[in-house]
Amino acid sequence: MTNYSRRTVLKFAAAGAASTVLTPTMLMAQGNGWPERPLNMVVPFATGGYNDRLARAFIPFLQEELGQPLSVANRPGAGTQLGNTYFLQQPNDGYTLKCNSVAPYIPLTILLQDAPYSAEDFQMINLPSRDFTLAAAPGDTDLESMEEVISRLRQDPRSLSLGVQPASADYLNLMLMLDAAGIDSSEIRLVTYDGGGPARNAAAGGHVDVAFVGGEGFLPLIDRIKPLMAFSDNRVDVYPDTMSSGELSESIGEEVESVEGSQRGWVVSKAFVDEHPDRYEILVDAIERATKNPECIEALEEQQLATTWYGPEQSQEDYLANFESLERHIDLLRES
């Protein structure tokens, strides 16, 4: 019989333990080193909304690039404030990402709800989905154009009922337009809705004369509405026959300012970027490759989800610009 000393046994045991612990890590280190364990994707909305669908559709392709599974954590509530707070409370190790409608929700929670974070706490990686406010009337309306809406409101501000979500970019766009046209916004007949969906249904069902809501969500209802104007400097691709607010500026001779209705996409925390620039690079690369993956583009387009790659610099710039314009007009928003 061979006699093993206690020390030898311990050595073997240690080696065995070490090999079980280290082998998988070493194998992965040969791949890309980080991430070493599954990641989380926080979605500050309930299941079934745009962000939830975007995250769940995109994740299979991002997993492929990162070599680790990702799971969705829905943290809805308080206009994304609860989800954002939760997200910032996670360790700054890059294992938690976020998929969010950053605009207008991050600015609005900060400006109107005193949320305990600032705009600079977030770093955008890519914001593929952009939306604009669309002014739309019911399909059987007698309104011919946006100019007619303006002239009727100038004559009598209470002649038309206007549906909108309060404290939203759509509301701000409406106020900016009324301001430019010289219509007293305290006199108008405003009908407030809790979300884009109900406001769109109100237009399609003929309950309001004109609704101001994000334009892409209107596409399935296109047969039942009459688009009047897109709040954008130039005409938008999805409504090529609809006038833009830029054109309205020319026809009424006053500059009609507009803000982007929503910006949605992939976000990390600024603290993480400062602490782990190397990991941040890995994430940016992975998201870029997944976004440009033809299979991913096909899969997302089938579900009417956006896949454009703008990159972190452009996305962050657009996000901060949106924050800045909302902040500039905060008084208009507070009135709602």
Place this chain on the structure above:
Amino acid sequence: MIDLVASSAALQLLASSPDAWLWVIPGLMIGLVFGAMPGISITMAMAIFLPATLYMDFLPAIIFLTSMYTGAGFGGSVPAILMNIPGTSSAVATTFDGYPMARDGRHNEAMGVALTSSVFGMLLSYSVLFLVISPLADIVLGIGPLEMLVIALWGILLLGSLAGKHMTRGILAGIFGLILGTVGMNTAGYMRGTMGVPWLLDGIPVVPAMMGLLAASQLFNLVNSNFLVEDESKRGINAGKIFYGFRLAFKHPIVILRGSFIGVFIGAIPGVGSSISNLLSYAYTKRGDDNPETFGEGNPKGVVAAESANSSSEGGAMATMLALGIPGGGATAILLAAFAMHNIVGGPSFIANNQEIVYAILFSNFAQGILLLGVGLGFVFVASSVVRVPLRYLVPTVLSVACFGAYAVDGSMAGPITLFVFSVIGWMMARYGYPVAAVVVGLLLGGLVETQLLRSNQVSGGDFTYLFDRPAAMAIIGVIVFSMAFTAWAKRRRKRRELTAASR
């Protein structure tokens, strides 16, 4: 109207892939289990299984997901009957008589009655849908704030029938509930009663609050009993009695038909329909009955009324989704996403372009309803065994499950905290003879009434003659007035009959 060509194309489509039917049974079972777990919504279950359907063909994927939806429609009634926990807000009225029946040892009958009424309501709603899917969708879109307000007020009127012995305490409890329902940010953007707590911005979390009020307050009352059913001889699980429940449901044809029709039309309203329809159906059954005092004590008619109305609203929600591409709730949003994954985009053009698919979905739902009768029977059989578990194990287990469920609603501690606070409120109210159910109804309807009242005011510009431009709203008011008058008349007639019977 019915398109025979499309119908036969739909049948061919369903017959062409028999393997698609393999997914019905697992789908129903997943739906039943998730639906029966309080706090875990069917939306979550469907979101979890949605990626898996990406690799299936279109028809199996849709059949699988709609089966889950169908199963969950009944799953929520199981804890409502056995533990007084409504899994969803649409099962609230089921607890009123279902739980007393279970405590009385009639859990087998209660489950049988609930299952049959559920399936019947669902089948009827899909039949109605088959006939009028496009017009129904137009009606739903035409429902404006004033109509919603009137329907919600209709719901509030039935607070009176939940009052129990003391009318004043009932009204007080209802008002308390209504006020609680207005906590949070209202539709015009004003915040009330949030006490600076961000979790309250969206209002009091309804599901945990409801579980606390109804379930926890009941569980504390059970501490002195050994079993849910005191009488040992009644504690059995008896297939014969479940089948007896099947027949019992059809002994009240008017109740089941009225419930189903209320479910189809009120339930079709996106978002709010199913939580009002079961209460309306219950209240009307109770008021119109010869012995209204037996309701709340375990009258099977109450279960029939509630269950036929809450499951028939499923078809209504499906109609708005298919015809308009508007998801009535989270679950139908997931279904729309599944359609999109297979290159089918919902919306008004969807019905016109894909009539055979629409009919195929309706037919398969019909078949699922019939299969649910079998699968549900098995499920009920297993679930009923909780009556044999000693309460010293059951009560802590149910409380833990309720806590987990409350946590799962949002994934935050707000749920369990709400559950705890409302358990205490519920227990105190029960202790001092206030009807807890009135608070629940108030909580469900408070926000709705306020929102719709405000919006009606905005749309009309404060002009009361707006009412005369809305024939539908006037018609609903007419129905309310007529039914109240009828109830009063029936009551008087009954009293007179009793008097003559007594004098004889």
